[in-house]
Amino acid sequence: DAGVTQSPTHLIKTRGQQVTLRCSPKSGHDTVSWYQQALGQGPQFIFQYYEEEERQRGNFPDRFSGHQFPNYSSELNVNALLLGDSALYLCASSKASDGYEKLFFGSGTQLSVL
Amino acid sequence: QQQVKQSPQSLIVQKGGISIINCAYENTAFDYFPWYQQFPGKGPALLIAIRPDVSEKKEGRFTISFNKSAKQFSLHIMDSQPGDSATYFCAASIGRGPGKLIFGQGTTLQVKP
Numbered sequence: 001d002a003g004v005t006q007s008p009t010h011l012i013k014t015r016g017q018q019v020t021l022r023c024s025p026k027s028g029h030d031t032v033s034w035y036q037q038a039l040g041q042g043p044q045f046i047f048q049y050y051e052e053e054e055r056q057r058g059n060f061p062d063r064f065s066g067h068q069f070p071n072y073s074s075e076l077n078v079n080a081l082l083l084g085d086s087a088l089y090l091c092a093s094s095k096a097s098d099g100y101e102k103l104f105f106g107s108g109t110q111l112s113v114l
Numbered sequence: 115q116q117q118v119k120q121s122p123q124s125l126i127v128q129k130g131g132i133s134i135i136n137c138a139y140e141n142t143a144f145d146y147f148p149w150y151q152q153f154p155g156k157g158p159a160l161l162i163a164i165r166p167d168v169s170e171k172k173e174g175r176f177t178i179s180f181n182k183s184a185k186q187f188s189l190h191i192m193d194s195q196p197g198d199s200a201t202y203f204c205a206a207s208i209g210r211g212p213g214k215l216i217f218g219q220g221t222t223l224q225v226k227p
Binding site: 004033040041042043044048056058090092103104105107108 | 158203215217
């Protein structure tokens, strides 16, 4: 059983560009959360998707948007990239009824903005 | 009020020693306190978690101590091994989830052979 898979693993963009990151949740999971982890920092919650809707959002600007598909996979879109958006972007999946005891993180997408 | 403050930033321990990492929080609504372990190139993985109705939880070599009145909790790693070398994050949330986890800044642990 594959765990949480994210693509791509690494990405280099320039300021002002747009980027799309993808996440496939663990089999049986229906909830996807996205986190941003800056170098040397803890992950910061961006938003969470359940039943194809954004259910909760952290303190991130509207440049960060997302989507969840009927198969529970998810995308994170970032527009008008800034240098400060350089970070590891983590996707985490869970089953809504299980809670955090069964929250699984992917290995992340390392985004570099030049 | 949403912050979780973690210390120390880095820690070096000899093999067989005890590693202790501390966290403090302000929001008294937090009621779920997990610890995550992250190896380079990997995402965080749940190590152990506690709810505030107990003061201690032990799983193998890993123990969480919780002090509700002081709003602090700590991770103790007994008999630390080189394979424990990783970055450790405390976190907090309201409810078991799903929802958002508030993470500490992380502690990089190095266990010397």
